[in-house]
Amino acid sequence: MNVITLTELSKIYPGGKKAVDSVNITLSSGEVFGFLGPNGAGKTTTIKLLGGMLTPTQGSCTVFSLDPAKNPEKVHALCGVVTEHAQMYDALTGIQNLIFYGSIYGLTPSESKKRGLELLKQLELYDAKDQKLSAYSTGMRQRLSFARALIHQPKILFLDEPTSGLDPESAQNVHDMIRLLSKENGITVFLCTHQLRYAQEICTRYGLMEKGNLLAEGTLTQLRSKVCSGATMKIKATEIPHELSCYQTPEGILEIPIQSEEEIPKTARRIIESGGNIYHISTVLPSLEDIYFHLTTRKESLK
Amino acid sequence: MNTQMAAIIKKDMQSITCNKRMFTTLLVVPIVLTIFLPFVFILSIYFVPEEGKELLALLEMFPIPVQSGSSLKSIIWFMLNILLPVFFLIIPIMASSVMSAASFVGEKEKRTLETLLYCPLSLKQIFRAKVIASFLISMLVSAISFTSMLIVIETLSYAITGSFTFPDAKWFFILFLIAPTISLIAITLIVQMSARAQSIEDAQQGAVFLLIPVLLLLIGQFTGILFISTWLLLVIGILCALAAGLLLKKSMNHFQYETLLKN
Numbered sequence: 373m374n375v376i377t378l379t380e381l382s383k384i385y386p387g388g389k390k391a392v393d394s395v396n397i398t399l400s401s402g403e404v405f406g407f408l409g410p411n412g413a414g415k416t417t418t419i420k421l422l423g424g425m426l427t428p429t430q431g432s433c434t435v436f437s438l439d440p441a442k443n444p445e446k447v448h449a450l451c452g453v454v455t456e457h458a459q460m461y462d463a464l465t466g467i468q469n470l471i472f473y474g475s476i477y478g479l480t481p482s483e484s485k486k487r488g489l490e491l492l493k494q495l496e497l498y499d500a501k502d503q504k505l506s507a508y509s510t511g512m513r514q515r516l517s518f519a520r521a522l523i524h525q526p527k528i529l530f531l532d533e534p535t536s537g538l539d540p541e542s543a544q545n546v547h548d549m550i551r552l553l554s555k556e557n558g559i560t561v562f563l564c565t566h567q568l569r570y571a572q573e574i575c576t577r578y579g580l581m582e583k584g585n586l587l588a589e590g591t592l593t594q595l596r597s598k599v600c601s602g603a604t605m606k607i608k609a610t611e612i613p614h615e616l617s618c619y620q621t622p623e624g625i626l627e628i629p630i631q632s633e634e635e636i637p638k639t640a641r642r643i644i645e646s647g648g649n650i651y652h653i654s655t656v657l658p659s660l661e662d663i664y665f666h667l668t669t670r671k672e673s674l675k
Numbered sequence: 676m677n678t679q680m681a682a683i684i685k686k687d688m689q690s691i692t693c694n695k696r697m698f699t700t701l702l703v704v705p706i707v708l709t710i711f712l713p714f715v716f717i718l719s720i721y722f723v724p725e726e727g728k729e730l731l732a733l734l735e736m737f738p739i740p741v742q743s744g745s746s747l748k749s750i751i752w753f754m755l756n757i758l759l760p761v762f763f764l765i766i767p768i769m770a771s772s773v774m775s776a777a778s779f780v781g782e783k784e785k786r787t788l789e790t791l792l793y794c795p796l797s798l799k800q801i802f803r804a805k806v807i808a809s810f811l812i813s814m815l816v817s818a819i820s821f822t823s824m825l826i827v828i829e830t831l832s833y834a835i836t837g838s839f840t841f842p843d844a845k846w847f848f849i850l851f852l853i854a855p856t857i858s859l860i861a862i863t864l865i866v867q868m869s870a871r872a873q874s875i876e877d878a879q880q881g882a883v884f885l886l887i888p889v890l891l892l893l894i895g896q897f898t899g900i901l902f903i904s905t906w907l908l909l910v911i912g913i914l915c916a917l918a919a920g921l922l923l924k925k926s927m928n929h930f931q932y933e934t935l936l937k938n
């Protein structure tokens with residue numbers, strides 16, 4: 373069953389800015405969708421459209437077959453949202469905030485307290501549970517926002533840069549939680565992020581946006597074959613033949629783009645025949661980062 | 676009404692105790708108007724009777740009920756049933772605008788509104804919950820003010836004249852018709868400002884306009900142009916109720932995701 377669908381979704385802001393331009397995406401249950409793109413690509417706008425905070429100019433989107441523009445409150449009951457601007461109450465403590473948000477999602481005070489404390493433990497905020505939010509650091513607030521989004525056990529998470537202010541340990545922790553939630557509870561995650569390395573670790577599928585357009589979409593393997601096929605062969609060796617030396621990095625490692633595995637023994641033989649020693653050979657597939665830059669720069673070179 | 680709305684109402688009402696400046700405003704204005712003002716007024720006339728002479732001349736214009744009392748008794752009656760009812764209206768206007776400015780504009784300013792909008796309540800329900808919270812605070816402050824004012828006046832009245840001076844029917848309309856409806860009007864004005872206002876202060880300035888008719892009433896009364904009778908109050912109350920109903924509907928239409936989150 374399709375959990376989220378975007379059909380020719382477009383949004384033009386009142387000022388005339390086209391932030392999202394005919395985007396088509398469908399997500400099924402349990403997917404972790406990495407929504408990537410440079411600043412101003414239209415990621416936040418898409419999340420706002422899915423949350424019903426904006427109405428589409430053209431096209432439509434659905435969440436569990438509900439139209440967020442028509443039934444926002446029904447969509448909200450099913451999803452948890454973390455955005456950079458959504459703050460909580462400074463005058464309340466961490467746990468008081470969670471109890472309040474639990475109660476507006478229809479949990480009883482004791483239920484929301486129990487669930488809140490659980491989440492605070494998982495997010496390593498338990499010791500700060502009775503501190504007022506005004507005494508929280510940016511990263512603590514960010515983690516509390518994540519706890520808030522999970523308080524009512526949503527079926528979908530819309531996360532807009534949920535780890536932007538976090539230290540590496542906390543970011544890792546949040547990413548592990550996201551992965552676990554999708555694996556064990558079948559939660560669908562729509563994740564906007566600039567942290568491509570982390571995205572590659574936790575996302576099952578990706579969409580790359582630029583200036584409102586969806587440039588490419590698919591799993592990492594699909595993107596590799598669509599965008600930049602081939603791999604990079606890395607060789608550490610001595611006596612490198614002259615015609616290969618242009619691939620040498622400053623550290624003396626050869627990095628040669630290849631299209632098929634057959635090129636590996638061929639190159640190795642050439643080095644050995646010219647009297648060199650090989651210490652190490654490996655092949656690296658293009659990472660998400662490579663694909664991202666490939667896509668965004670290829671567009672530039674076409675212009 | 677459901678428990679989710681009740682949670683918002685409770686949170687909004689509790690928030691006044693967290694905000695020192697707001698809490699002081701809510702406390703000081705009623706104390707000045709309902710305790711300090713009558714106290715000083717009655718005592719100064721008691722101790723400096725010459726000043727009361729002029730006032731007594733003014734009192735001739737008002738239909739003071741036939742009382743077997745002293746001129747002091749008339750002055751206390753004048754204070755309670757002519758002067759204070761108009762002054763009293765400042766309290767619900769002030770309380771509801773301070774409260775609704777914090778509840779609507781304050782949440783926008785502190786960026787907690789967006790979080791609240793993602794809850795599974797419709798915009799109408801969130802709007803209602805917030806209006807109810809401001810309304811209840813305003814009524815609570817008015818009720819407490821009225822009670823404390825009555826205690827001060829009755830104590831003074833008994834101590835000075837040896838008998839109580841009772842509030843007349845005007846107070847019934849003030850408390851149960853005009854104070855509630857004028858609170859709603861103030862709240863809706865603040866909500867409409869909240870679309871444009873960037874800070875709490877901006878929005879509160881709007882509510883100051885509501886004090887103008889109250890001031891006109893006061894001036895009219897002192898210059899003898901206008902006599903605030905019970906019937907006049909009833910008419911004013913009905914007009915306010917109509918205005919409040921219209922304004923509520925209109926400001927509900929202003930309450931949209933896109934206008935609320937625009938900044």
Ligand SMILES: Nc1ncnc2c1ncn2[C@@H]1O[C@H](COP(=O)(O)OP(=O)(O)OP(=O)(O)O)[C@@H](O)[C@H]1O
Pocket residue numbers: 385386387389390391409410411412413414415416417418937
């Ligand atoms: N309220 C608004 N009114 C007018 N234009 C807007 C508004 N919000 C965003 N935009 C424009 O829409 C485009 C997309 O913005 P959006 O916030 O969706 O980008 P984003 O992908 O989330 O970027 P970032 O990575 O910086 O968060 C930008 O060009 C932005 O200037």
Ligand SMILES: [Mg+2]
Pocket residue numbers: 415416417532
């Ligand atoms: Mg963004």
